[in-house]
Structure formats: C-alpha cells, structure tokens
Amino acid sequence: MAEQKTVTFIITRQDSPDSAPYKQSFNVPYRKNMNVISGLMEIRKNPVTADGEKTTPIAWDMSCLEEVCGACSMVINGVPRQSCAALVDELEHPIRLEPMSTFPVVRDLVIDRERMFDALKQVKAWIPIDGTYDLGPGPRMPEKKRQWAYELSKCMTCGVCLEACPNVNDKSNFIGPAAISQARLFNSHPTGEMNAAERIAGLMEDGGLVGCGNAQNCVQVCPKGIPLTTSIAAMNRAATVQSFKNFFGSDNAH
Amino acid sequence: MAENREFFTRRLHSLLGVVPIGLFMVQHLIINHFAVYGEESFNKAAGFMANLPFVLVLEIFVIYLPILFHAILGVYIVFVAKNNVRRFGFVRNWLFYLQRITGIVTLVFIAWHVFETRVQVALGNAEVNYSLMEGILDNPVMFWFYVIGVLSAVFHFANGLWGFFVSWGIAQSPRSQKIVTYATLLVFLVVSYIGIRTLITFAYGV
Numbered sequence: 001m002a003e004q005k006t007v008t009f010i011i012t013r014q015d016s017p018d019s020a021p022y023k024q025s026f027n028v029p030y031r032k033n034m035n036v037i038s039g040l041m042e043i044r045k046n047p048v049t050a051d052g053e054k055t056t057p058i059a060w061d062m063s064c065l066e067e068v069c070g071a072c073s074m075v076i077n078g079v080p081r082q083s084c085a086a087l088v089d090e091l092e093h094p095i096r097l098e099p100m101s102t103f104p105v106v107r108d109l110v111i112d113r114e115r116m117f118d119a120l121k122q123v124k125a126w127i128p129i130d131g132t133y134d135l136g137p138g139p140r141m142p143e144k145k146r147q148w149a150y151e152l153s154k155c156m157t158c159g160v161c162l163e164a165c166p167n168v169n170d171k172s173n174f175i176g177p178a179a180i181s182q183a184r185l186f187n188s189h190p191t192g193e194m195n196a197a198e199r200i201a202g203l204m205e206d207g208g209l210v211g212c213g214n215a216q217n218c219v220q221v222c223p224k225g226i227p228l229t230t231s232i233a234a235m236n237r238a239a240t241v242q243s244f245k246n247f248f249g250s251d252n253a254h
Numbered sequence: 255m256a257e258n259r260e261f262f263t264r265r266l267h268s269l270l271g272v273v274p275i276g277l278f279m280v281q282h283l284i285i286n287h288f289a290v291y292g293e294e295s296f297n298k299a300a301g302f303m304a305n306l307p308f309v310l311v312l313e314i315f316v317i318y319l320p321i322l323f324h325a326i327l328g329v330y331i332v333f334v335a336k337n338n339v340r341r342f343g344f345v346r347n348w349l350f351y352l353q354r355i356t357g358i359v360t361l362v363f364i365a366w367h368v369f370e371t372r373v374q375v376a377l378g379n380a381e382v383n384y385s386l387m388e389g390i391l392d393n394p395v396m397f398w399f400y401v402i403g404v405l406s407a408v409f410h411f412a413n414g415l416w417g418f419f420v421s422w423g424i425a426q427s428p429r430s431q432k433i434v435t436y437a438t439l440l441v442f443l444v445v446s447y448i449g450i451r452t453l454i455t456f457a458y459g460v
Binding site for chain 1: 257258259260261264265331333334335336337338341342344346347349350351353416417420421422423424425426427428431
C-alpha cells in the first residue's frame with residue numbers, strides 16, 4: 001500500500017492573552033480538497049505534534065465556512081485571509097498559520113476583533129428605525145444604487161484590511177478602513193442618509209478618517225473586493241464639506 | 255472645532271504642505287535656477303527676494319511657522335506608522351513608506367540648509383549670493399547631500415500633493431487617483447530637474 005500523504009502545518013500558538021507565543025508543527029493525513037480548517041480539525045482529533053508530543057488542540061474561530069462571516073481570518077503563509085477559503089492544494093507547504101497581529105490574541109489563532117465593532121459604533125454604522133410609532137415604509141432605493149451599495153455591504157468585519165494597514169497598530173487610534181466604508185454604505189441608503197451628518201461626525205472624531213495615510217493596502221487585500229480607498233476618499237470629501245458647513249454655518253449641516 | 259482637534263490638525267498639516275510650503279519650495283528652486291544663466295543673474299534675483307518688503311514677516315508666516323508645524327506633526331505621524339512593505343509590497347505602500355523616509359531626510363536637510371545659509375546671513379557671517387552657494391557645493395560631499403536633500407524634498411512635495419488630492423476628497427475615483435499619480439510624477443520630474451540643474455551649476459560652474 002502506498003504511504004499515506006501528509007500535510008505539515010506550522011502554527012504559532014499562544015496559551016493565554018498575556019503569555020508568549022510559540023510554534024508547533026503538525027503532520028496531518030492528506031485528503032482531497034482540504035481547506036485549512038479541515039486540517040485544523042484533523043489536529044483537533046489527534047493533537048500530537050510532528051515530534052510525537054501530545055499537546056492541546058488548536059483553538060481557532062469559525063462560523064459560516066463560506067467566506068461571509070469573517071470569523072476565521074488568520075495569517076496563512078504570511079497573507080491575512082479566511083482559513084475556510086484557503087485550500088490546501090493551492091498553498092505553499094509547509095503551511096504556516098499565525099493569528100492576525102493587529103488584534104489581541106485570545107488563544108492560539110483566536111483573536112479579539114472588538115476594536116472593529118467599537119469603530120462601527122463610533123461611526124453609527126446602522127440605520128435607526130426604532131420609534132414610538134410605526135414610521136412607515138421609508139423612501140425607495142433606486143435599483144442601480146442598490147446594486148452599487150450591495151458591493152459595500154459585502155464587508156464581513158473580517159479584519160484583513162486592518163491587518164494590512166500600516167496605520168492601524170498599537171501606537172495609533174485609527175479605526176481602520178472597514179468602518180469608514182460602512183459609514184459610506186449607510187450614508188448612501190435613502191433612510192440612512194437622514195443621519196448622514198452623525199456618521200460623518202463620528203468619522204471626524206479622534207482616530208477617524210484622518211488616521212488614513214493612503215498606503216492603500218486595504219483595497220488590495222480585501223477578500224470581498226470592496227473599493228475601500230474609494231470609500232475613504234468619498235468620506236474625506238464628505239468630511240471636508242461637513243467641516244466647512246460646521247465652521248461657516250449652513251442650514252444643511254443637520 | 256475644538257472637539258475635533260486631530261481632524262483639524264491633520265487637515266491643516268496636509269494643506270500647509272502644499273500651501274504655502276510646497277509653493278514656496280517650487281518658487282525657491284525656480285529663483286535659484288537663475289544661477290544657470292550666470293552669477294549676476296542669480297545675485298539679482300536672490301537680492302530681490304532677500305529685500306522684499308516685510309521680508310521677516312513673510313518668512314515667519316509663509317515659511318518658518320508652517321514648516322515648524324508640518325515638521326513636528328510629521329515626525330509624530332512617522333512615529334505612529336508601522337511600516338510593512340516587506341509583507342505588502344504594493345506600489346502605494348512603498349510610496350507611503352518613502353513619504354515618511356523623505357520627510358525625515360528633508361527635515362534634516364532643511365535644518366542644515368537653513369543653518370548654513372539663512373542663520374549665517376542673520377548672524378552677519380555670510381551674504382546671500384552666488385559665491386556662498388558655490389563655496390558650499392564645491393565640496394563633493396555637500397553636493398551629494400544637497401542632491402539627496404533636494405530630491406527628498408521634491409518627492410515629499412509631489413507625493414504629498416497626491417495625498418492632498420485624496421485626503422481632501424478631490425480625487426475620489428480610482429481613475430482620478432491614478433491620473434493624479436501621473437500628474438504628480440510629472441511634477442516630481444520637472445521640479446527635480448530644476449533643482450538639480452541649479453546644484454550642478456553651483457558645484458561645477460556649468
């Protein structure tokens with residue numbers, strides 16, 4: 001019988017948020033059409049390192065397994081991406097897995113993306129429709145615009161753009177590209193635009209838009225192909241106009 | 255405005271880099287280019303600039319204060335970036351990195367250049383004329399220091415001009431940003447030529 005083919009994973013692990021990271025190698029039996037997550041599941045079945053040492057199973061985050069939830073992002077062979085969509089057959093071997101460095105590590109490959117959700121709160125990336133009475137159906141959205149906005153709505157808060165951005169790090173308070181693009185999405189919605197000025201105000205707070213240094217890595221790495229740099233420039237323009245309205249005065253400053 | 259200090263200071267930083275600092279630099283290099291047409295022609299032009307009415311007020315508000323603000327905030331901006339060109343070797347990321355490197359190089363160059371020329375003139379140790387620059391640039395080390403300094407400053411201005419167009423939201427679409435990239439590349443080439451050509455005249459008399 002032919003020898004069983006194996007896949008080698010070199011994984012950067014960390015036992016707790018404050019402990020030091022270390023590397024472990026694992027050989028897992030190869031199966032056809034494996035993705036990185038199925039490799040991690042194999043390790044979980046039999047958590048023994050390549051040196052034959054018994055260890056704890058790897059911790060990682062995942063949910064949808066079809067690249068729409070953003071939970072399973074990690075750095076695979078140096079590239080931040082979703083592990084569900086990373087096919088073993090298409091990767092260089094051995095496969096190196098690391099947690100995304102921009103975010104605090106919870107354990108092994110699990111990171112805490114809370115700063116992204118805080119950023120969404122800062123720019124009020126939602127449409128307030130709650131009231132004490134039925135507010136009615138709201139204005140209609142042209143189909144053309146809906147199709148355009150759909151592209152922006154693909155953001156899954158996966159954190160890959162923040163990982164690639166040189167200005168998102170522990171020395172800066174920049175909220176990152178994702179939330180800026182979301183503010184643009186909700187500002188272009190016919191109901192959402194009623195609160196456009198509030199979102200722009202969020203973008204003009206500390207850590208907002210001006211933290212962008214136009215390195216434009218975000219748009220290159222976004223797994224959903226969202227035009228993030230166009231969104232940033234669009235919100236830059238909106239903030240310019242808003243700041244003039246605020247300073248010189250305008251009845252349309254809201 | 256008080257509650258959006260970072261927004262205000264960063265936008266001001268971007269604006270000051272172009273107006274007045276960038277405009278001053280281009281004007282400065284063009285006036286210096288008179289050197290290429292002969293010593294007398296340079297001395298006449300430099301003398302005109304040095305004897306402008308209210309020259310000290312002009313210098314303080316058009317040059318010193320804007321540059322000081324731009325430099326101090328700029329060093330902070332350099333400090334808060336975590337450059338990653340090795341992981342993400344995209345052109346724009348390199349330009350982002352170079353913008354920070356040339357910013358620091360330009361700061362060192364300008365400090366040296368101002369000390370050697372304007373400060374010495376103010377102290378009465380030198381006079382603004384052709385022979386002052388000839389004396390400095392005669393030394394090959396200084397010549398190459400000036401070449402690097404001028405190229406850094408011009409790159410920082412041209413790329414910063416691109417950043418200005420994006421940061422103020424003038425160039426939004428990828429196409430317009432690309433065309434502004436080419437336009438600012440042209441600015442870099444033309445202004446660099448003007449600056450370097452002058453340095454060659456001072457150093458080698460040709």
